[in-house]
Amino acid sequence: MRRFAAALACLAAAGCATGPAASSRPGPAGESPKGSPPASPDRPAIAFPTVSAPLLRIGLASDLSELSLPGASWIVSAGGKTSLRPGPLAFVARGTASLVRLQAGAYTEEATARSVAADLAKKTGLAPSVVFSAEKGLFAVRLGSFPSAAAAKDALPKLTAAGVAGFVVTEASGAPAIAMRDGAGNESPIAGSSADVAPAAGEEIAFQSRRYRGFLRVFVNPRGSLNVVNVVNLEDYLRGVVPAEMGPKRFDELEALKAQAIAARTYALDNLNGFGAEGYDLCATPKCQVYAGRDAEDPLTDAAVEQTRGRIATWQGKPIHALFTSTCGGATEDVRLIFSSMGAPYLSGVECGEQEKSVFDGARLPRGTRAPALSSLEWRGWVLQRISSSRRSRSSRGALWAEAFRLAGLEPRGGPPASLSPSSVYPAVLAGFGLTANRDVHLTRLDLDYAAGPPDPAAGLPADARAAYETLSRMKVGGDAGLPPPSRAMSELELGGLLMSVALRLAGVSETSGHLVRRDGGSFVVKTAGGRVSVAAETSVELARLLDGRFYPSSSLALTSGDPVTFWKRGGAVLAFWSISAAAGATFEKESTWTEWVRRVSARELALRLGGRLSGSEVRAIEIKRRGRSGRAVEAAITTDRGTVTLTGFDIRQALELPELLFTVEKGVGPDGAAEFIFVGRGWGHGVGLCQNGAYGMALSGKTSEEILKHYYPGIELGSFPPAPPPPGAPSPSSPAPAVPAVPPPGL
Numbered sequence: 089m090r091r092f093a094a095a096l097a098c099l100a101a102a103g104c105a106t107g108p109a110a111s112s113r114p115g116p117a118g119e120s121p122k123g124s125p126p127a128s129p130d131r132p133a134i135a136f137p138t139v140s141a142p143l144l145r146i147g148l149a150s151d152l153s154e155l156s157l158p159g160a161s162w163i164v165s166a167g168g169k170t171s172l173r174p175g176p177l178a179f180v181a182r183g184t185a186s187l188v189r190l191q192a193g194a195y196t197e198e199a200t201a202r203s204v205a206a207d208l209a210k211k212t213g214l215a216p217s218v219v220f221s222a223e224k225g226l227f228a229v230r231l232g233s234f235p236s237a238a239a240a241k242d243a244l245p246k247l248t249a250a251g252v253a254g255f256v257v258t259e260a261s262g263a264p265a266i267a268m269r270d271g272a273g274n275e276s277p278i279a280g281s282s283a284d285v286a287p288a289a290g291e292e293i294a295f296q297s298r299r300y301r302g303f304l305r306v307f308v309n310p311r312g313s314l315n316v317v318n319v320v321n322l323e324d325y326l327r328g329v330v331p332a333e334m335g336p337k338r339f340d341e342l343e344a345l346k347a348q349a350i351a352a353r354t355y356a357l358d359n360l361n362g363f364g365a366e367g368y369d370l371c372a373t374p375k376c377q378v379y380a381g382r383d384a385e386d387p388l389t390d391a392a393v394e395q396t397r398g399r400i401a402t403w404q405g406k407p408i409h410a411l412f413t414s415t416c417g418g419a420t421e422d423v424r425l426i427f428s429s430m431g432a433p434y435l436s437g438v439e440c441g442e443q444e445k446s447v448f449d450g451a452r453l454p455r456g457t458r459a460p461a462l463s464s465l466e467w468r469g470w471v472l473q474r475i476s477s478s479r480r481s482r483s484s485r486g487a488l489w490a491e492a493f494r495l496a497g498l499e500p501r502g503g504p505p506a507s508l509s510p511s512s513v514y515p516a517v518l519a520g521f522g523l524t525a526n527r528d529v530h531l532t533r534l535d536l537d538y539a540a541g542p543p544d545p546a547a548g549l550p551a552d553a554r555a556a557y558e559t560l561s562r563m564k565v566g567g568d569a570g571l572p573p574p575s576r577a578m579s580e581l582e583l584g585g586l587l588m589s590v591a592l593r594l595a596g597v598s599e600t601s602g603h604l605v606r607r608d609g610g611s612f613v614v615k616t617a618g619g620r621v622s623v624a625a626e627t628s629v630e631l632a633r634l635l636d637g638r639f640y641p642s643s644s645l646a647l648t649s650g651d652p653v654t655f656w657k658r659g660g661a662v663l664a665f666w667s668i669s670a671a672a673g674a675t676f677e678k679e680s681t682w683t684e685w686v687r688r689v690s691a692r693e694l695a696l697r698l699g700g701r702l703s704g705s706e707v708r709a710i711e712i713k714r715r716g717r718s719g720r721a722v723e724a725a726i727t728t729d730r731g732t733v734t735l736t737g738f739d740i741r742q743a744l745e746l747p748e749l750l751f752t753v754e755k756g757v758g759p760d761g762a763a764e765f766i767f768v769g770r771g772w773g774h775g776v777g778l779c780q781n782g783a784y785g786m787a788l789s790g791k792t793s794e795e796i797l798k799h800y801y802p803g804i805e806l807g808s809f810p811p812a813p814p815p816p817g818a819p820s821p822s823s824p825a826p827a828v829p830a831v832p833p834p835g836l
C-alpha cells in the first residue's frame with residue numbers, strides 16, 4: 089500500500105520512472121528514415137497520439153523474439169524521438185545469446201513457484217529462476233543454464249529423480265536491445281528499452297486479432313526478449329475488463345456490473361507496477377483480471393464503467409485489495425486462510441444470502457382443501473377445473489370440455505368422451521379439436537410401425553383410438569411428461585389435463601419460463617429468453633410449487649429473486665404461475681451453474697498434478713486437516729507412494745486442479761480397479777471478496793452497487809479517484825493527507 093501514494097502521483101502526472109509513460113508526447117521533429125535527408129525545419133513535427141491519463145500498462149504477451157505489426161503507417165516514439173514509419177513494422181529482440189534451461193512446471197501463485205524452485209534447486213543442484221508469462225498468467229519454474237539443448241536433455245534425469253517431469257526451453261539472454269524494421273526496409277536500433285507504437289490516421293491497434301484502445305509498447309524484458317504492453321486509459325481499460333469478467337448478456341443487471349466496475353478499478357489501482365520489471369502493471373488473464381480489449385465492449389458494461397467513473401472502494405482512505413470470485417458456494421472465506429500473505433479486515437468471510445422473500449397471493453383454495461401432490465398432467469387438469477368452476481356454478485365433464493375450447497380459442501365441437509377409457513377419450517379429443525384431418529395428413533405408416541415396437545402399451549387399443557393416441561403423441565400434447573399410459577383408464581383430473589394440454593399445444597394458452605427478477609409493485613418481473621416480462625400478481629392466478637416432479641397447489645407463494653418460474657397466459661390474463669425450488673436454495677448466487685460439482689480423478693493423475701510439490705506415481709490419501717468457517721479445505725495432507733506433503737490455502741486448489749476449495753473427498757475404485765478420488769464441491773474461484781454471481785443475485789433483488797460492495801467487503805467506504813480537489817479553506821496540499829480521501833463521489 090505504501091507504493092500507492094507514489095503511484096498515484098505518478099498516474100496523475102503521467103510520467104515517472106516506475107509509473108506509466110507520458111500521456112502525450114510533444115513530438116520533436118520526426119526521426120528521419122535511414123538513408124533519407126534530414127527533415128527540413130518547416131516540416132511539421134509528428135506528435136504521438138494523445139491518450140489521456142490516468143494510464144495503465146497491461147501485459148499482453150511475454151518473451152517474443154519479434155513483433156510484427158501489419159498496418160500501413162505507424163507513429164513510433166522511442167529514445168525521445170517520434171517518427172512516422174511505413175508499415176508493416178517489425179521489432180526484433182537483439183539479445184546477444186540464448187540460454188537453454190529446464191522448465192519444471194508453472195504455477196499461478198508466485199510464492200508456490202518460488203518454493204518449488206528452491207526445493208528443486210536443492211535436490212538437483214541446478215540454479216533456479218522463476219519467469220512470469222503474461223499470456224498464460226503463470227509463473228514458470230526454470231532450472232540450470234546449459235550451452236545446448238543436448239546438454240540440457242542430459243540433465244533431465246536429475247529432475248526426474250526429484251519426481252518432476254520437465255522439458256527443455258530456450259530463453260533469450262544478454263544485453264537488452266531492440267531494433268525496428270519498417271516497410272521500406274530500413275532497420276534501425278532503438279535507444280532505450282522500449283518503443284511506443286500507435287497507428288497513424290486514426291486506425292486501430294490490434295494484437296493477436298484483438299483490438300485495443302490506447303497504444304502498444306514494445307518492452308525489452310530482463311531476459312532480452314520482447315514483452316507486448318497495451319498502454320491505455322484506466323476507464324477505457326475497464327470497458328474491456330467488466331464484460332470479460334461479468335458477461336453482460338448473462339449478468340444483465342446494471343448495479344451488479346457497477347459493483348464489478350468499482351472492484352476492477354480498485355484492483356487495478358491497488359496493483360500498479362505489479363510486474364514492473366516486465367514493463368507492466370497488470371496482466372490480462374484471470375491471474376490479474378481478465379481484459380479483452382475493445383472487442384469485448386458492450387453498451388451495458390460501458391454504462392456501468394461510465395456511471396462509476398473514478399469511483400473506488402477504500403479502507404482507511406486507501407484502495408482495498410479488491411479480490412473477487414465467480415461463485416462463492418454460499419459463503420466467502422477469510423483471506424488469510426486462502427492467501428496467507430494477505431490480510432485485510434474487509435476480506436473476512438460473509439454469507440452469500442439470504443434473499444428476501446416476496447409473497448404472491450393468488451387464487452384461494454377452497455376451505456379445508458388438503459394440498460394434493462399432482463403430476464404434471466394432473467396439475468393441468470387442476471387448473472382447468474379451477475378456471476371452469478370459477479366461471480360456472482358446477483364443474484361437470486361437459487363444463488371442462490367447454491372451458492378447454494374457450495382456452496384453445498375454438499368453437500366447441502362434439503361432446504366430451506362418454507367414459508374415461510383411452511378408446512373413448514382419444515378419438516373424442518381428436519374429433520372435437522378438429523385434428524382428424526391432421527391424423528390423415530401427418531400420421532404415416534412409418535410412425536405407426538415405429539410406435540408398435542415392444543413394449544407397446546397401446547397394443548390393446550382399437551385402430552382408431554390408437555391412431556388418435558399416436559397423433560396426439562406425435563404433436564407432443566401433454567408436454568414434457570407426455571400422455572398418460574393408454575393401457576389404463578384416466579382420472580377426471582387427467583382428462584382435464586389432456587384437454588388443457590391441447591389448449592396449450594394449439595397455442596390458445598402460452599407457457600413462458602424464466603427466472604424471477606424481483607417484485608415491482610403489483611407485478612413480478614421475470615427474465616425470459618425473450619427478455620423481461622411483467623406478470624401481474626392477480627388474486628385469480630392459480631399458484632403452485634414444483635418439487636421433485638410433483639405440483640403442490642397453494643393460495644400463496646413465497647418467491648425470491650433468481651427462482652425458476654413458469655406461467656400460463658391467455659391474452660393479457662395470467663392463468664397459473666408456479667415456481668421450482670432452486671437447488672442452490674436461498675443464496676444470492678442461485679442462478680450460477682457452479683453451485684455444485686463433482687470431479688472424479690484417478691490417483692495416478694492426481695500425482696501428476698502435484699508437480700514439483702511432491703514426487704510419487706500415485707496419491708494414496710488426502711486428509712483435510714483444517715477447514716475455514718465457510719467449510720473450505722484450507723490445510724490438506726497429501727500422501728503419495730513417495731511421501732507426504734501438507735498444502736495450504738489456494739495452493740490446494742491449484743495442486744488438485746479443482747474449481748474451488750469448498751469440497752469433500754472420498755477414495756473410490758475405478759472400473760479398472762485403480763484407485764480414484766471423488767471430490768464433491770460447491771462454487772468456482774478462490775472464495776474471497778466479491779462474489780460475482782452473488783452480486784448479480786443481489787442486484788436482481790433490487791440492491792445497489794454500494795450495498796453489494798459493502799456486503800462482500802464489510803467495513804469499506806466508497807471514494808473517488810483521482811481524489812476530489814480540496815474544498816476552499818481546506819489544508820494546503822503540503823499538509824499530510826490520505827492519498828485517496830474517503831469522500832462520497834459526486835452525482836451518484
Ligand SMILES: [Zn+2]
Nearest residue numbers: 416440779782
Ligand atoms: Zn456467492
